[in-house]
Amino acid sequence: MAAGVAAWLPFARAAAIGWMPVANCPMPLAPADKNKRQDELIVLNVSGRRFQTWRTTLERYPDTLLGSTEKEFFFNEDTKEYFFDRDPEVFRCVLNFYRTGKLHYPRYECISAYDDELAFYGILPEIIGDCCYEEYKDRKRENAERLMDDNDSENNQESVPSLSFRQTMWRAFENPHTSTLALVFYYVTGFFIAVSVITNVVETVPCGTVPGSKELPCGERYSVAFFCLDTACVMIFTVEYLLRLFAAPSRYRFVRSVMSIIDVVAIMPYYIGLVMTNNEDVSGAFVTLRVFRVFRIFKFSRHSQGLRILGYTLKSCASELGFLLFSLTMAIIIFATVMFYAEKGSSASKFTSIPASFWYTIVTMTTLGYGDMVPKTIAGKIFGSICSLSGVLVIALPVPVIVSNFSRIYHQNQRADKRRAQKKARLARIRVAKTGSSNAYLHSKRNGLLTEALELMGTPEEEHMGKSTSLIESQHHHLLHCLEKTTNHEFIDEQMFEQNCMESSMQNYPSTRSPSLSSHPGLTTTCCSRRSKKTTHLPNSNLPATRLRSMQELSTIHIQGSEQPSLTTSRSSLNLKADDGLRPNCKTSQITTAIISIPTPPALTPEGESRPPPASPGPNTNIPSIASNVVKVSAL
Amino acid sequence: MFFVGFFFFLMNGFGKMFSYFFLDIAWWYYQYQRDKIEDELEMTMVCHRPEGLEQLEAQTNFTKRELQVLYRGFKNECPSGVVNEETFKQIYAQFFPHGDASMYAHYLFHAFDTTQTGSVKFEDFVTALSILLRGTVHEKLRWTFNLYDINKDGYINKEEMMDIVKAIYDMMGKYTYPVLKEDTPRQHVDVFFQKMDKNKDGIVTLDEFLESCQEDDNIMRSLQLFQNVM
Numbered sequence: 001m002a003a004g005v006a007a008w009l010p011f012a013r014a015a016a017i018g019w020m021p022v023a024n025c026p027m028p029l030a031p032a033d034k035n036k037r038q039d040e041l042i043v044l045n046v047s048g049r050r051f052q053t054w055r056t057t058l059e060r061y062p063d064t065l066l067g068s069t070e071k072e073f074f075f076n077e078d079t080k081e082y083f084f085d086r087d088p089e090v091f092r093c094v095l096n097f098y099r100t101g102k103l104h105y106p107r108y109e110c111i112s113a114y115d116d117e118l119a120f121y122g123i124l125p126e127i128i129g130d131c132c133y134e135e136y137k138d139r140k141r142e143n144a145e146r147l148m149d150d151n152d153s154e155n156n157q158e159s160v161p162s163l164s165f166r167q168t169m170w171r172a173f174e175n176p177h178t179s180t181l182a183l184v185f186y187y188v189t190g191f192f193i194a195v196s197v198i199t200n201v202v203e204t205v206p207c208g209t210v211p212g213s214k215e216l217p218c219g220e221r222y223s224v225a226f227f228c229l230d231t232a233c234v235m236i237f238t239v240e241y242l243l244r245l246f247a248a249p250s251r252y253r254f255v256r257s258v259m260s261i262i263d264v265v266a267i268m269p270y271y272i273g274l275v276m277t278n279n280e281d282v283s284g285a286f287v288t289l290r291v292f293r294v295f296r297i298f299k300f301s302r303h304s305q306g307l308r309i310l311g312y313t314l315k316s317c318a319s320e321l322g323f324l325l326f327s328l329t330m331a332i333i334i335f336a337t338v339m340f341y342a343e344k345g346s347s348a349s350k351f352t353s354i355p356a357s358f359w360y361t362i363v364t365m366t367t368l369g370y371g372d373m374v375p376k377t378i379a380g381k382i383f384g385s386i387c388s389l390s391g392v393l394v395i396a397l398p399v400p401v402i403v404s405n406f407s408r409i410y411h412q413n414q415r416a417d418k419r420r421a422q423k424k425a426r427l428a429r430i431r432v433a434k435t436g437s438s439n440a441y442l443h444s445k446r447n448g449l450l451t452e453a454l455e456l457m458g459t460p461e462e463e464h465m466g467k468s469t470s471l472i473e474s475q476h477h478h479l480l481h482c483l484e485k486t487t488n489h490e491f492i493d494e495q496m497f498e499q500n501c502m503e504s505s506m507q508n509y510p511s512t513r514s515p516s517l518s519s520h521p522g523l524t525t526t527c528c529s530r531r532s533k534k535t536t537h538l539p540n541s542n543l544p545a546t547r548l549r550s551m552q553e554l555s556t557i558h559i560q561g562s563e564q565p566s567l568t569t570s571r572s573s574l575n576l577k578a579d580d581g582l583r584p585n586c587k588t589s590q591i592t593t594a595i596i597s598i599p600t601p602p603a604l605t606p607e608g609e610s611r612p613p614p615a616s617p618g619p620n621t622n623i624p625s626i627a628s629n630v631v632k633v634s635a636l
Numbered sequence: 637m638f639f640v641g642f643f644f645f646l647m648n649g650f651g652k653m654f655s656y657f658f659l660d661i662a663w664w665y666y667q668y669q670r671d672k673i674e675d676e677l678e679m680t681m682v683c684h685r686p687e688g689l690e691q692l693e694a695q696t697n698f699t700k701r702e703l704q705v706l707y708r709g710f711k712n713e714c715p716s717g718v719v720n721e722e723t724f725k726q727i728y729a730q731f732f733p734h735g736d737a738s739m740y741a742h743y744l745f746h747a748f749d750t751t752q753t754g755s756v757k758f759e760d761f762v763t764a765l766s767i768l769l770r771g772t773v774h775e776k777l778r779w780t781f782n783l784y785d786i787n788k789d790g791y792i793n794k795e796e797m798m799d800i801v802k803a804i805y806d807m808m809g810k811y812t813y814p815v816l817k818e819d820t821p822r823q824h825v826d827v828f829f830q831k832m833d834k835n836k837d838g839i840v841t842l843d844e845f846l847e848s849c850q851e852d853d854n855i856m857r858s859l860q861l862f863q864n865v866m
Contacts, residue, residue, distance in 0.1 A: 007709025011761070012731045013862050014768035015744050017776055018783045019804060020858045021849055022828055027858040039705060054708075100712070434733040476731065482861075483732070487805055487824075489812040491734055497811040504815070 009475055016482050023486040031474040043081035044095070049088040050081070057098050059472075064122040066098065090117040097123065105132035111139040126429055133422065169247035186303070189240055193299050196233040199226060200293050234270040237263065237296075259302060266296040328365075331394050335361045335387045342380040349376065365391030440473070441480050442493055684717035686758040696762050697770035703762065710758055718755040721745050735809030743803060747783040769862055774846070776859050781845050792840040797825045 020027070042058070044051045044066075061067040076083045084091070090109060094117065097103040105114065105128055118125055128136050163171065172182035203219030203226055219226050241263045248254035269289040301307040314321070336357035343351040350373040351357050360373040364387050375384045484490050492500070686692065686707070693700055714723060721742065728741040748756045748764050767775045782788070786796045801821045808816065832840045832848045849855045 007705075007712060008727050009731070010706075010769070011765060012728060014765050015728075017768050017859060017862065018744065018747075018780055020855055020861075021777075021780055021784075021832075021845070022801060022804065022824070023854070023858065024824075024827060026854045027861055030861055030864070056705075438733045479731065480734075483804070483807060487808055487812075487820075489805075489808055489814060489816060489820075491808070492811055492813045494811050496813070497815075500813060500815065 009472060009479075013475060013479050016479055019482065019486040023482075025485045025488060027485050028478060028481045031471070031478050044091075045076075045079070045081045045083045046086055046088045046091045047084070049091075051091065051095055053095065053098065060098060060101075061123075062473075066094075066121060068122075070122070086120060087113065087117060090114060094118075094121050094123065097127075102129040102131075103127050104129060105136040105139075107135060111136070111143050115140075130426070133426075134418065137418070137422065166247050167249070169243065170249060173244055173247060185240075189236065190300070190303050192233050192236045193296055193303075195229065196237075196293070196296050199229050199233070200296075230270065233296075234267050237267045237299075241267070259299075262295055262298045262301075265292055266299060269293055328394065331365065331390065332358055332361045335365070335383070335390075338383050339375065339380060339387070342383050343375055343377055346376045346380065351375075351380075361387060364388045366395055367391060438491065439493065441477050442491060444473070444477050445481075445491075684757055686717070692759065692762060695759075696766035698762065698766055706762060706765070707758060710761060718757050719761070720755050724748075724756065732807045732809075734811065735807045737807045739799070739803035739806055743783060743786060743800060746786070747779070773850075773856070773859055777846050777849050778842065781842050790842065792845070794825060794829060794838065797828060797840075798822065801825050801828070 039054050039056050041052050042055050044053070058066045058071075065071060071082055074082045074084055089106070090113065093104055093106055103123065115125065125136065171178055172185070176182045176186035204217050206215045207218035207221045208215070241260070244260070244263075245251060245254060254260055269292050272289055298307075301311065333354075336354050339360060340351050340354045340357045343349045343357075351360065356373075360375075363370050363373075364384060367388065369388075375381050480491065689700055689703060692698075692703055696703070698706070710719075711717070713719075713727060719727075724745045725738045725741040728744065729737045731737070745756065746752070748760055750760055750763075764779070767779050771779070781792070784792045784796060784800055786799060798821065801824050805816065805821050805824075810816075829838075829840070831852070832845055834844045834848065
């Protein structure tokens with residue numbers, strides 16, 4: 001329950017009177033307001049600046065420092081105020097959180113200082129309101145990256161202990177600055193990439209004439225030399241690729257990555273060329289393949305951060321560019337069609353077909369104007385000028401927008417992804433809070449049973465156990481209890497609900513004990529495991545916290561039917577709902593006694609909270625010794 | 637925008653000036669539309685102040701201090717001074733995380749909103765609370781009758797009761813023990829009608845309701861349950 005609406009709890013409880021005439025069963029007793037004091041102002045002195053607020057305002061969030069008794073440690077007897085030696089600026093935000101229920105993050109504040117203050121006051125940063133949450137997360141991530149960078153540069157200087165050979169190799173490949181060998185390798189591959197690219201380029205330059213034949217490109221004149229160079233480069237690239245493949249932590253992921261695909265595409269043509277003979281048919285295709293050698297230039301992106309960023313921004317802008325292309329295509333088609341039909345009449349017209357007009361349209365719209373195709377008719381000239389004017393608009397207009405969109409869309413994409421992820425996280429938080437509060441109720445119901453049982457035993461040291469829920473919590477739980485009574489049904493949690501559904505669907509209880517017992521202790525173990533999550537210790541803490549072990553223990557208990565463990569089972573069975581206790585397979589006498597002693601199903605409860613067992617004193621007399629393990633029960 | 641446009645103008649000549657001009661105009665129009673919307677929004681914010689403290693104290697059964705506490709909580713959650721149905725539902729739903737409290741909150745809202753204006757002011761709120769927490773048994777029962785009587789015609793018929801009981805069961809949610817069956821609400825309503833409808837004519841009048849409730853000890857006792865809520 002969001003504590004902000006705690007002020008409306010009286011109204012919700014009053015509205016519950018509307019259920020009363022409908023209810024068939026009597027209602028539970030209301031929790032007594034034991035220490036009802038008038039609301040008072042308390043003074044919080046934070047480094048000299050005094051803040052004042054109502055006590056109830058602070059008590060809205062009982063699991064924080066200011067809302068719990070922890071603030072008593074800071075109480076100054078002489079001045080009758082609470083003194084905190086902390087930053088008053090951040091305290092303002094913290095106090096506003098109590099007042100309004102929304103935690104804000106001030107932008108001028110340093111993120112780690114703010115985090116420290118929140119940790120001091122016991123407030124989780126996750127409850128920062130949506131207005132400030134994005135900013136907070138961004139700053140936090142920046143800070144974390146900065147710290148990580150610092151750590152990395154520190155780590156790079158110190159020697160990392162005992163990585164396997166494969167891991168060292170991978171580290172060397174990814175961060176060339178880690179060792180001299182990696183750096184050498186980095187520069188060598190870079191050099192060979194450059195050599196390979198230059199070779200490809202120079203191959204096609206005409207190299208001067210060989211007497212008796214026409215001008216040859218260098219590639220054909222010095223074919224052997226170029227072939228050797230090419231082979232050397234490809235050797236280096238192949239070795240590099242294989243080494244990377246060997247060192248990669250996840251080979252499958254490495255093979256799928258863009259860089260490795262570029263590597264493969266860069267060296268493939270050479271091998272295909274080796275394999276293929278001088279077959280006439282395929283030599284044309286072979287020539288085309290050589291074009292792919294130019295992809296070697298992309299290997300430079302490993303060496304250049306900027307190239308990678310450019311590639312990434314292009315990728316993220318892809319939809320905008322795609323739309324631009326689409327609108328351009330539309331305009332081109334329209335104008336090409338118009339020009340074609342306008343020039344159709346003219347003789348010796350270059351506009352032979354609509355696709356032929358495309359060229360004219362593109363050249364005109366981009367204001368290049370080569371002049372190889374010009375309209376001759378008057379209509380053609382008119383439309384041609386309209387085409388060039390609109391070209392200015394269509395081409396020039398989106399370009400500044402695209403340019404300024406690069407950063408905007410880039411950030412927007414990031415923000416949309418962030419918002420989606422944060423929305424998921426926010427919904428998860430809300431769900432957790434909801435299940436938390438419903439679990440708190442179920443939890444305290446069981447605790448309520450426990451407390452009542454213990455009180456009936458007359459053990460004095462258990463009194464503090466029931467006090468741990470705040471008054472508001474107990475009132476809220478009373479309200480939910482009234483609703484249960486009105487409708488004659490009980491709240492249970494999802495797991496038990498499914499178990500019940502399963503059990504009702506299977507008609508025959510299995511003959512073996514363990515499955516039915518596994519559902520039986522399942523109830524207790526869910527209690528126990530949930531309790532262990534909420535850092536509580538109960539008498540059942542004698543039962544081991546892990547599910548499996550307690551299941552086994554309980555099943556062995558049933559089989560053995562021994563005295564001591566049955567105590568714990570009878571205690572645990574106190575926590576069960578009454579009906580679940582009726583298991584036909586429970587043959588052990590102590591167990592059955594304990595179960596029977598739980599009074600009838602909730603519908604027939606004679607009166608309010610005094611439901612739990614006036615259990616047979618026999619098995620339960622040893623409880624106080626076990627119960628002394630109890631430390632504290634804290635709800636939520 | 638200006639910078640990019642100017643740069644473009646310089647680089648590419650006269651024709652490109654159109655692009656930055658066009659963008660400018662488009663931007664101005666967009667801003668103008670946005671301002672219009674903001675103006676409209678401001679006019680819908682309403683602020684209501686309640687009557688004086690003395691008057692409220694005279695009208696209800698609360699002391700001044702209790703009214704102060706109530707108002708502080710009210711104003712905190714609804715700074716504008718009125719609760720509309722949406723806020724009401726949200727607040728009420730916070731108390732029942734298991735199920736869906738919206739239908740019951742809807743009926744509750746209409747029971748609070750005596751003047752049927754669509755919003756609950758602090759006076760309405762406090763008046764209803766005064767009846768529920770500090771009123772006589774008679775007043776409480778009358779208020780409850782008013783809650784059940786959805787169309788406020790002075791009679792409760794089976795459909796109205798069905799709606800109310802269904803709304804209450806909705807608050808339980810899905811995960812209950814025993815499992816909620818389809819006709820559980822109907823059975824519940826039948827039991828209720830059996831008890832309340834004295835002359836078996838299918839509707840419950842206020843007198844029948846008062847009489848039947850006063851006969852039932854459980855109900856009488858449970859009405860006193862929330863005496864000490866404040």
